[in-house]
Amino acid sequence: MSLNTRRRGAELEVAILDAAWAVLIESGYTGFTFEAIAARAGTSRPVLYRRWPQRDDLLVATLRRHWAAKPIPVPDTGSLRDDAIGFLRNVDQGRTGLMTLISAQLVEYFRATGTNFRELRDSMRPPGQPTGFATIVQRAVARGELADVVRSPRVIDLPFDLFRNEMLMTMRPVTADWITETIDVVWLPLLHTT
Template identity: 80%
Template structure:
């Protein structure tokens, strides 16, 4: 690459993060090396080290850009049930492949760092940001669909946790029937019993 066409700033960073994402998907954490990423991006390792001194710094930047920066839309349909079903559809549509791939590709990262998927999720989520289901419940309270009272975060987030489990167990999208059954037969009765 000549000096006249050398990438700098945001253009170079975008190229590096694109290359890092491709390397992560293709080779997993064990292949997520400065050498592999620099070669894929068409740059040098010192360029990467200047921006991200540690491999895990580059990993977090890559995950924030390709996963954490794309929040799942939280609907406001006017109905608690419809909000929950629509949100689960949005999560299923937007994250099934990504969640299963990330879980598989980051096993070595979790082992090496002694962390887990929850720790990773929490590090990618803006501090203090409510979950999608916390926002859905808050909307329902504001509309008067639910009483304004304390609720366990486990109960509030149960549909998402069940969805994530189903995705990881089956490694595919969930059915409309599964979503409706989870909301109608598990979550809403539990939420209203509190």
């Protein structure tokens, strides 16, 4: 029989990645050390080194696990405005830690590796898949709520870009007022200029 006190293989791996994520959230990239992660995971450094020789390998694996983990639900309420507000709210709830982290904590990593946030995001997002706001706009067009014209991705994803900026500036979740203002004062007026 097995005492099941010792994890192996995939089970151990996800435990480590979860611990690494927790450390990253709490202590940032600076605190993201093999030492701290191994302690947090209840294992020892050699176990980590066997899987990820470089610290950055472990970092990417950690991000990859939590990026694909929870897709942000895109609401489908039948109203463009409600969809947009609901989606931003979901983004806020689901990605606060991630966004704060990625947008900001990791700049040291980007410097060191010569990449940037956009490249990392693009490499993890399956190509050809529409963004949340693209989906929302498509549906609104299908309902006849919006004119069927070509729109720049810059316009479509505007709320997301503004969200990221706001998060960076405040280091906090955004407020409900900020969300409605973004949709009502900025995005919807812009979408209707056709």
